[in-house]
Amino acid sequence: xxxxxxxxxxxxxxxxxxxxxxxxxxxxxxxxxxxxxxxxxxxxxxxxxxxxxxxxxxxxxxxxxxxxxxxxxxxxxxxxxxxxxxxxxxxxxxxxxxxxxxxxxxxxxxxxxxxxxxxxxxxxxxxxxxxxxxxxxxxxxxxxxxxxxxxxxxxxxxxxxxxxxxxxxxxxxxxxxxxxxxxxxxxxxxxxxxxxxxxxxxxxxxxxxxxxxxxxxxxxxxxxxxxxxxxxxxxxxxxxxxxxxxxxxxxxxxxxxxxxxxxxxxxxxxxxxxxxxxxxxxxxxxxxxxxxxxxxxxxxxxxxxxxxxxxxxxxxxxxxxxxxxxxxxxxxxxxxxxxxxxxxxxxxxxxxxxxxxxxxxxxxxxxxxxxxxxxxxxxxxxxxxxxxxxxxxxxxxxxxxxxxxxxxxxxxxxxxxxxxxxxxxxxxxxxxxxxxxxxxxxxxxxxxxxxxxxxxxxxxxxxxxxxxxxxxxxxxxxxxxxxxx
Numbered sequence: 001x002x003x004x005x006x007x008x009x010x011x012x013x014x015x016x017x018x019x020x021x022x023x024x025x026x027x028x029x030x031x032x033x034x035x036x037x038x039x040x041x042x043x044x045x046x047x048x049x050x051x052x053x054x055x056x057x058x059x060x061x062x063x064x065x066x067x068x069x070x071x072x073x074x075x076x077x078x079x080x081x082x083x084x085x086x087x088x089x090x091x092x093x094x095x096x097x098x099x100x101x102x103x104x105x106x107x108x109x110x111x112x113x114x115x116x117x118x119x120x121x122x123x124x125x126x127x128x129x130x131x132x133x134x135x136x137x138x139x140x141x142x143x144x145x146x147x148x149x150x151x152x153x154x155x156x157x158x159x160x161x162x163x164x165x166x167x168x169x170x171x172x173x174x175x176x177x178x179x180x181x182x183x184x185x186x187x188x189x190x191x192x193x194x195x196x197x198x199x200x201x202x203x204x205x206x207x208x209x210x211x212x213x214x215x216x217x218x219x220x221x222x223x224x225x226x227x228x229x230x231x232x233x234x235x236x237x238x239x240x241x242x243x244x245x246x247x248x249x250x251x252x253x254x255x256x257x258x259x260x261x262x263x264x265x266x267x268x269x270x271x272x273x274x275x276x277x278x279x280x281x282x283x284x285x286x287x288x289x290x291x292x293x294x295x296x297x298x299x300x301x302x303x304x305x306x307x308x309x310x311x312x313x314x315x316x317x318x319x320x321x322x323x324x325x326x327x328x329x330x331x332x333x334x335x336x337x338x339x340x341x342x343x344x345x346x347x348x349x350x351x352x353x354x355x356x357x358x359x360x361x362x363x364x365x366x367x368x369x370x371x372x373x374x375x376x377x378x379x380x381x382x383x384x385x386x387x388x389x390x391x392x393x394x395x396x397x398x399x400x401x402x403x404x405x406x407x408x409x410x411x412x413x414x415x416x417x418x419x420x421x422x423x424x425x426x427x428x429x430x431x432x433x434x435x436x437x438x439x440x441x442x443x444x445x446x447x448x449x450x451x452x453x454x455x456x457x458x459x460x461x462x463x464x465x466x467x468x469x470x471x472x473x474x475x476x477x478x479x480x481x482x483x484x485x
């Protein structure tokens with residue numbers, strides 16, 4: 001059963017820790033619903049414009065037909081296995097594609113199930129107090145081929161376990177509700193993984209592959225066995241008003257959202273507190289990702305509150321071999337986290353990370369604020385090309401605020417993987433202890449506009465607010481990385 005009191009306590013604690021931020025976040029959350037009508041009113045030709053002309057799909061229309069899981073034999077007692085009920089309902093909706101599809105209503109109750117697949121033109125609607133429970137015995141979880149851009153199952157050679165809710169080659173998929181819950185019951189998976197008792201890679205909670213026109217909103221995703229929400233090689237994806245929770249310790253690899261080789265995507269107004277990266281943008285692993293060749297691009301992430309005690313609030317990589325570009329990350333609060341913002345890669349990855357814009361970031365009690373790391377040496381096998389060096393360039397940070405930060409910036413480029421054209425503008429981050437090396441650099445070049453705190457290392461050209469050069473950098477390969485702080 002879901003411990004809702006635990007969820008409510010976490011949100012209650014957050015409100016008292018950051019009252020002003022919580023009030024703002026709540027206001028933004030409410031404003032989303034009011035803005036729905038403005039978006040629809042301002043739509044042109046069925047689309048509205050989010051960023052630099054990138055078209056995004058409007059909210060879906062109501063389905064002409066709806067079904068109730070109970071009508072297919074579903075029993076919401078937390079004990080009865082409902083896999084066949086879900087499969088029968090999805091099969092009926094699969095017949096209605098030409099008529100606009102159908103909606104499957106999951107009423108209040110605890111609906112235990114093994115993994116099941118969705119179909120095109122479906123709305124999966126979770127009522128308030130509806131909980132879809134993933135069965136914990138792995139024998140009920142089917143095996144699937146490894147992802148083509150990863151080469152093998154990420155944790156083990158060979159196949160991987162399916163996600164609890166899965167879909168491939170779909171169009172027009174909606175998962176929404178009145179904040180119902182999808183609970184992966186991941187505790188047994190984490191324990192078996194930590195004790196090396198699994199022979200295959202754990203499955204995500206929700207994974208949609210090679211699909212388009214996806215909306216996921218107004219639900220809670222809880223305790224995934226592995227990555228929580230994994231859109232893979234998808235286009236036109238909207239994720240909004242989603243709460244994602246897992247323990248911040250001893251829940252390994254429970255990333256919140258992993259956009260992977262995805263294009264034209266919006267993530268907004270979400271709260272994420274998990275045992276790994278809250279968000280990690282990916283595009284394949286080493287030679288497999290290079291061969292697959294599908295970048296993640298045109299992604300907007302905004303209005304989020306996130307937490308990650310063991311990893312980072314928002315990451316790019318380290319699996320980024322297909323490339324990552326044109327990403328905007330804005331209006332983000334990262335609290336009680338090991339790292340706030342991170343880009344990670346290594347020799348052998350290839351690919352690129354470019355045109356990355358960060359705006360309006362707030363750090364509260366994080367160990368390291370901004371990290372760019374180029375020696376994250378995890379590889380699928382020994383067949384990667386060590387000469388496949390990634391390109392990191394055109395990365396900007398504007399309006400960065402924080403308190404309780406140990407190291408504000410750590411940019412660790414290398415001779416083979418320099419970090420180029422990094423811009424800082426309007427930064428004020430309070431440091432927990434007044435030490436040296438709180439702005440760390442190696443093989444990075446770029447510019448600082450105006451006065452920022454803490455003061456930048458000597459790798460950056462310094463400009464005044466009017467854009468006039470004040471001081472040239474001393475040398476881009478100045479190195480002062482200090483992992484002891």
